[in-house]
Amino acid sequence: MDFRGILDRLRATGAPGLLGHDLPRAADPKDKKDKGRGGDPFVWVEPARLPAFLERCRDDERLRFELLIDLTAVDPSKDDPNLWVVVSLLSLAHRHRLTVKCALPKDAASLPSSVPVYRAAQWHERECGEMYGITFAGHPDPRHILLPEDWVGAPLRKDYVFPDEYHGISCK
Amino acid sequence: MGLLERQFEENVLTTRVDWLLNWCRLSSIWPMTFGLACCAIEMMAVGCAHHDIDRFGAGAFRASPRQADLMIVAGTVNFKMAERIKRLYDQMPAPKYVIAMGACATGGGPYYKYGYTVVKGVDRVVPVDVYVAGCPPRPEALLEGLMKLQEKIQRSSVLRRPARTA
Numbered sequence: 001m002d003f004r005g006i007l008d009r010l011r012a013t014g015a016p017g018l019l020g021h022d023l024p025r026a027a028d029p030k031d032k033k034d035k036g037r038g039g040d041p042f043v044w045v046e047p048a049r050l051p052a053f054l055e056r057c058r059d060d061e062r063l064r065f066e067l068l069i070d071l072t073a074v075d076p077s078k079d080d081p082n083l084w085v086v087v088s089l090l091s092l093a094h095r096h097r098l099t100v101k102c103a104l105p106k107d108a109a110s111l112p113s114s115v116p117v118y119r120a121a122q123w124h125e126r127e128c129g130e131m132y133g134i135t136f137a138g139h140p141d142p143r144h145i146l147l148p149e150d151w152v153g154a155p156l157r158k159d160y161v162f163p164d165e166y167h168g169i170s171c172k
Numbered sequence: 173m174g175l176l177e178r179q180f181e182e183n184v185l186t187t188r189v190d191w192l193l194n195w196c197r198l199s200s201i202w203p204m205t206f207g208l209a210c211c212a213i214e215m216m217a218v219g220c221a222h223h224d225i226d227r228f229g230a231g232a233f234r235a236s237p238r239q240a241d242l243m244i245v246a247g248t249v250n251f252k253m254a255e256r257i258k259r260l261y262d263q264m265p266a267p268k269y270v271i272a273m274g275a276c277a278t279g280g281g282p283y284y285k286y287g288y289t290v291v292k293g294v295d296r297v298v299p300v301d302v303y304v305a306g307c308p309p310r311p312e313a314l315l316e317g318l319m320k321l322q323e324k325i326q327r328s329s330v331l332r333r334p335a336r337t338a
Contacts, residue, residue, distance in 0.1 A: 147252070147289065148251060148252045151289075155289070160288070162288055166251045167251070167255060169291055169296055169297060170296055171251075171288075171292070172292070
């Protein structure tokens with residue numbers, strides 16, 4: 001199925017938390033500042049209902065997304081009040097893909113964990129959590145995965161301030 | 173040895189004790205086995221037959237810091253690793269030497285500006301004897317670094333009292 005087909009199926013079955021979708025488009029030749037949008041088409045999903053949405057994607061007979069390829073996040077800009085959580089799904093049975101995005105407010109970046117649906121999400125959510133300061137509620141093992149356990153701050157946020165020292169070692 | 177074999181009576185060699193001690197030390201610099209990033213691949217190449225670090229008596233990569241004389245910091249040092257490097261260095265018996273191999277270990281390399289978790293040079297954690305430039309350095313460059321370290325050891329004095337200042 002292509003993106004249209006997946007989207008129609010999601011709408012027809014009333015997938016929980018589905019908000020909308022976005023398609024790549026060419027730049028408007030009249031508007032010099034408009035650069036268009038490349039990349040994949042994706043669907044917007046309500047963060048609080050992301051696990052339910054993913055469960056539907058996994059279990060629906062026509063979709064059957066067995067694999068969670070990636071779960072990561074984006075801090076689009078310093079001025080943007082939101083972070084995006086991005087999930088990539090792949091169906092081996094139907095040979096199609098889907099990109100799912102959730103917008104989270106930066107000052108309250110929290111959403112339920114997707115580990116009950118896809119166990120593969122465990123390490124991805126740990127990395128995502130430490131790098132962007134996102135809380136995945138209900139994660140079975142919410143330790144840091146790459147950074148030291150006592151690291152302060154979320155390094156991949158645009159407003160991250162570098163520390164002066166770590167355990168007496170200068171960071172400058 | 174063919175020309176010299178079985179030609180002489182019993183012989184005595186005279187030399188300075190310091191020279192002899194330094195010669196012993198520089199001829200068997202055993203490095204510690206550990207690599208941190210892509211530089212370690214070049215270090216492995218140095219250990220293999222083509223470049224053959226064994227020619228310098230430094231081919232016995234030890235699996236324990238307690239048997240090692242030289243720490244080749246081959247790669248990117250991050251803060252999590254830096255504390256472990258310090259501990260390993262402290263566990264090495266003296267005399268001990270450190271080679272900072274490559275741009276990352278020397279000064280943070282490409283991670284200098286935005287590497288939030290990279291130490292900007294391993295010399296902030298342990299004292300470095302020789303810096304080897306390159307990203308990563310060619311095996312020849314590491315051998316050059318080893319030879320520089322040997323020169324440095326040759327110049328050191330172990331037993332000789334330092335010259336008195338008048």
